[in-house]
Amino acid sequence: xxxxxxxxxxxxxxxxxxxxxxxxxxxxxxxxxxxxxxxxxxxxxxxxxxxxxxxxxxxxxxxxxxxxxxxxxxxxxxxxxxxxxxxxxxxxxxxxxxxxxxxxxxxxxxxxxxxxxxxxxxxxxxxxxxxxxxxxxxxxxxxxxxxxxxxxxxxxxxxxxxxxxxxxxxxxxxxxxxxxxxxxxxx
Amino acid sequence: xxxxxxxxxxxxxxxxxxxxxxxxxxxxxxxxxxxxxxxxxxxxxxxxxxxxxxxxxxxxxxxxxxxxxxxxxxxxxxxxxxxxxxxxxxxxxxxxxxxxxxxxxxxxxxxxxxxxxxxxxxxxxxxxxxxxxxxxxxxxxxxxxxxxxxxxxxxxxxxxxxxxxxxxxxxxxxxxxxxxxxxxxxxxxxxxxxxxxxxxxxxxxxxxxxxxxxxxxxxxxxxxxxxxxxxxxxxxxxxxxxxxxxxxxxxxxxxxxxxxxxxxxxxxxxxxxxxxxxxxxxxxxxxxxxxxxxxxxxxxxxxxxxxxxxxxxxxxxxxxxxxxxxxxxxxxxxxxxxxxxxxxxxxxxxxxxxxxxxxxxxxxxxxxxxxxxxxxxxxxxxxxxxxxxxxxxxxxxxxxxxxxxxxxxxxxxxxxxxxxxxxxxxxxxxxxxxxxxxxxxxxxxxxxxxxxxxxxxxxxxxxxxxxxxxxxxxxxxxxxxxxxxxxxxxxxxxxxxxxxxxxxxxxxxxxxxxxxxxxxxxxxxxxxxxxxxxxx
Numbered sequence: 001x002x003x004x005x006x007x008x009x010x011x012x013x014x015x016x017x018x019x020x021x022x023x024x025x026x027x028x029x030x031x032x033x034x035x036x037x038x039x040x041x042x043x044x045x046x047x048x049x050x051x052x053x054x055x056x057x058x059x060x061x062x063x064x065x066x067x068x069x070x071x072x073x074x075x076x077x078x079x080x081x082x083x084x085x086x087x088x089x090x091x092x093x094x095x096x097x098x099x100x101x102x103x104x105x106x107x108x109x110x111x112x113x114x115x116x117x118x119x120x121x122x123x124x125x126x127x128x129x130x131x132x133x134x135x136x137x138x139x140x141x142x143x144x145x146x147x148x149x150x151x152x153x154x155x156x157x158x159x160x161x162x163x164x165x166x167x168x169x170x171x172x173x174x175x176x177x178x179x180x181x182x183x184x185x186x187x
Numbered sequence: 188x189x190x191x192x193x194x195x196x197x198x199x200x201x202x203x204x205x206x207x208x209x210x211x212x213x214x215x216x217x218x219x220x221x222x223x224x225x226x227x228x229x230x231x232x233x234x235x236x237x238x239x240x241x242x243x244x245x246x247x248x249x250x251x252x253x254x255x256x257x258x259x260x261x262x263x264x265x266x267x268x269x270x271x272x273x274x275x276x277x278x279x280x281x282x283x284x285x286x287x288x289x290x291x292x293x294x295x296x297x298x299x300x301x302x303x304x305x306x307x308x309x310x311x312x313x314x315x316x317x318x319x320x321x322x323x324x325x326x327x328x329x330x331x332x333x334x335x336x337x338x339x340x341x342x343x344x345x346x347x348x349x350x351x352x353x354x355x356x357x358x359x360x361x362x363x364x365x366x367x368x369x370x371x372x373x374x375x376x377x378x379x380x381x382x383x384x385x386x387x388x389x390x391x392x393x394x395x396x397x398x399x400x401x402x403x404x405x406x407x408x409x410x411x412x413x414x415x416x417x418x419x420x421x422x423x424x425x426x427x428x429x430x431x432x433x434x435x436x437x438x439x440x441x442x443x444x445x446x447x448x449x450x451x452x453x454x455x456x457x458x459x460x461x462x463x464x465x466x467x468x469x470x471x472x473x474x475x476x477x478x479x480x481x482x483x484x485x486x487x488x489x490x491x492x493x494x495x496x497x498x499x500x501x502x503x504x505x506x507x508x509x510x511x512x513x514x515x516x517x518x519x520x521x522x523x524x525x526x527x528x529x530x531x532x533x534x535x536x537x538x539x540x541x542x543x544x545x546x547x548x549x550x551x552x553x554x555x556x557x558x559x560x561x562x563x564x565x566x567x568x569x570x571x572x573x574x575x576x577x578x579x580x581x582x583x584x585x586x587x588x589x590x591x592x593x594x595x596x597x598x599x600x601x602x603x604x605x606x607x608x609x610x611x612x613x614x615x616x617x618x619x620x621x622x623x624x625x626x627x628x629x630x631x632x633x634x635x636x637x638x639x640x641x642x643x644x645x646x647x648x649x650x651x652x653x654x655x656x657x658x659x660x661x662x663x664x665x666x667x668x669x670x671x672x673x674x675x676x677x678x679x680x681x682x683x684x685x686x687x688x689x690x691x692x693x694x695x696x697x698x699x700x701x702x703x704x705x706x707x708x709x710x711x712x713x714x715x716x717x718x719x720x721x722x723x
Binding site: 124166 | 202205210211217221224228229235238241242
């Protein structure tokens with residue numbers, strides 16, 4: 001009898017344990033890293049680029065990372081520094097916050113209220129409660145590469161009305177997520 | 188700044204369309220208000236989470252792009268030259284990522300809570316207005332409950348039970364209280380639930396034990412009939428009346444009180460509900476039986492286990508394979524598992540409980556290029572790390588394994604030797620997980636589960652109750668490698684050789700239909716299997 005459990009199977013290349021441990025941690029903390037950077041950088045292109053840089057730096061420094069300490073916190077510290085570097089090269093625009101506001105956001109955002117998986121589950125639940133057409137719309141608007149103007153045109157509403165709708169749906173989802181998490185918090 | 192104004196500014200920033208003026212206002216608020224910064228964080232986190240969700244939606248919709256999309260999450264990582272080596276194990280992460288996540292989830296999850304006040308215990312051809320997904324066994328939360336079709340029975344946590352007729356409009360308040368806004372209901376109150384209160388537009392009723400019927404009509408009149416025991420009737424602006432067996436009271440729309448006009452047989456009764464649920468079950472069963480008698484001559488079908496108990500099988504262990512033409516060698520043998528009731532009272536099922544319970548089957552030496560496994564199961568608990576549905580005796584190349592992982596995800600897997608690897612024991616394990624489907628809320632009731640796998644496209648598609656829930660291609664996939672069953676087991680794993688330790692993967696629950704095809708059925712065909720066999 002051959003075991004079919006993943007852990008009993010050797011991977012194809014036989015890489016060393018360091019890679020595997022690192023990738024495992026990175027994959028686990030990726031959603032948190034993304035959310036953190038999204039709160040600091042104005043576009044998803046910026047976020048993706050800084051994620052890439054931060055991950056590479058984290059990998060190079062991985063030998064310095066103390067196993068069994070907080071990988072998430074360590075990774076966000078690196079990410080913050082990389083985001084700051086990236087910011088220096090960005091052109092001035094209304095999307096780029098001033099240094100003091102940026103510092104406040106960067107230092108406060110690393111603490112996490114609820115574990116990412118619980119927030120994700122809550123979001124899934126709340127998306128499920130939206131009427132189908134609204135759920136479709138909100139997901140469409142958040143699909144990578146989505147062009148909001150285009151979606152507004154297709155949905156047959158004016159741009160302003162469309163932005164308002166998306167804003168309301170976001171607010172409704174956040175409200176629902178808070179409520180769901182609060183309910184689950186009561187043991 | 189008002190919340191709405193703040194939200195407008197944050198949304199404009201997130202969407203990349205904020206004006207210089209608005210940006211200044213937003214920054215000023217963020218600078219001075221910690222609450223605003225908290226709000227900003229929630230919005231940006233939501234933006235990231237929604238993007239992740241939307242990406243997953245794209246994966247499901249565009250099946251052939253699944254691998255690239257999944258890889259894209261880490262694609263940039265692999266793209267960097269110093270990370271070329273990582274590519275080799277990238278496929279492993281995908282499995283490990285999920286594999287690792289599960290125990291953590293189980294570990295961190297808070298104790299499950301429930302905010303219900305009653306359970307839906309029976310539903311016959313029933314449709315509810317505001318709760319479309321409501322199924323027998325579900326907990327019902329306080330709030331409106333309107334039955335638009337059929338009949339239903341609910342049991343309050345206090346012990347009171349209620350039968351509803353189509354047209355009944357209720358509001359459940361607590362385990363001890365409900366409001367009947369319209370329609371007919373009958374309430375039965377056992378001793379521990381004495382004091383259960385049913386309110387209507389013009390009258391509150393407190394049950395002092397046993398049974399009464401209420402009819403609230405659209406004109407504002409309410410009528411109560413006591414079939415057995417005693418009920419306190421509290422009409423609005425009038426004295427309380429104690430009603431005993433056989434007595435009735437009507438409060439008309441104009442507030443006048445009189446004895447009731449309805450007859451006891453006008454109210455829903457448990458006998459009536461029994462009769463219609465029996466005839467409904469018979470009709471569902473007959474429709475299913477007619478369907479499978481056609482379906483079993485589908486040439487793609489190699490295993491058609493319908494779990495019909497053969498009363499004249501003295502040993503009682505024969506599991507007939509109904510696939511036409513009949514191949515006796517492909518019938519099954521039950522070990523340990525006992526006969527019990529299936530989807531309907533007139534349908535048998537096998538119950539798997541003990542670590543040794545199983546059905547042994549030999550599906551022969553043929554190899555296949557595609558397969559479908561489809562079953563009606565009632566999961567009673569996920570006791571093991573891996574809970575067997577159907578597993579081949581070993582796990583040789585091309586042997587399919589179908590299980591439920593401990594966190595409730597369906598899990599299909601097949602393994603093949605690693606290309607170029609000399610050690611034949613080393614294999615690439617193609618594992619496909621569905622999202623979690625079984626949890627405490629949907630255990631102990633009947634569900635249809637299915638998986639299809641096609642060795643050309645490499646797509647494993649999983650279904651729950653006729654609906655596609657996951658579609659995935661393994662990074663290890665190489666087209667054209669054959670699939671093979673041979674000896675296998677339903678509900679357990681592996682014929683232990685003498686003195687050999689074997690992992691325990693016994694299924695805990697009931698199975699009353701198991702179909703195996705040598706082809707990947709289409710989503711429409713899987714949906715039809717569900718529709719033709721659904722219990723209610």
